Amino acid sequence: MAMDREHLLADQVSAELQGSGRPYLRSGQVAERAGVNPQTLRYYERRGLIAEPARSPGGHRAYPPETVTLLTVIKAAQRLGFTLKEVAELIDTGRRRHPTPDLRERVQEKIAEVDARIADLTTIRRALGAVASAGCDSLTHCTCPDCPLPFADMATSRIPEEN
Numbered sequence: 001m002a003m004d005r006e007h008l009l010a011d012q013v014s015a016e017l018q019g020s021g022r023p024y025l026r027s028g029q030v031a032e033r034a035g036v037n038p039q040t041l042r043y044y045e046r047r048g049l050i051a052e053p054a055r056s057p058g059g060h061r062a063y064p065p066e067t068v069t070l071l072t073v074i075k076a077a078q079r080l081g082f083t084l085k086e087v088a089e090l091i092d093t094g095r096r097r098h099p100t101p102d103l104r105e106r107v108q109e110k111i112a113e114v115d116a117r118i119a120d121l122t123t124i125r126r127a128l129g130a131v132a133s134a135g136c137d138s139l140t141h142c143t144c145p146d147c148p149l150p151f152a153d154m155a156t157s158r159i160p161e162e163n
Helices: 002-018 027-034 038-047 066-079 084-095 102-134 152-157
Strands: none
Touching (some): 027 038, 027 066, 038 066, 066 084, 084 102
């Protein structure tokens, strides 16, 4: 029944905007096509990532179809490691429609961050492998002969002495 109501409202908005000659999508349609939830649309509007949509005479939000593409780009940029703030800055730069090395520079910076994270994760993986190979049985009181856990000794040395 809720789905029938949603389709009825979508048809109503469609009829209200037909005369404007502008294509549009309702919030739910945009969210579904972009793979986000409707609250994300409003959040992105508040952050300035997407423009506030036009309203139908009945007050319904009416997004242009390119909003779906923009949302897809935003989500892809996030998957590449860009923060929403960084995405907003890049979108703003792109809206000015003049060539800028900003995107290339930001991508190079992001690659450096990813490389640093990979190096950190590689170090962590090696340490975990050493712990597994050594047969460690406790973070604080390991009994293996050559415990590779660097904090096992620290844990026992920080125990306050009783007076």
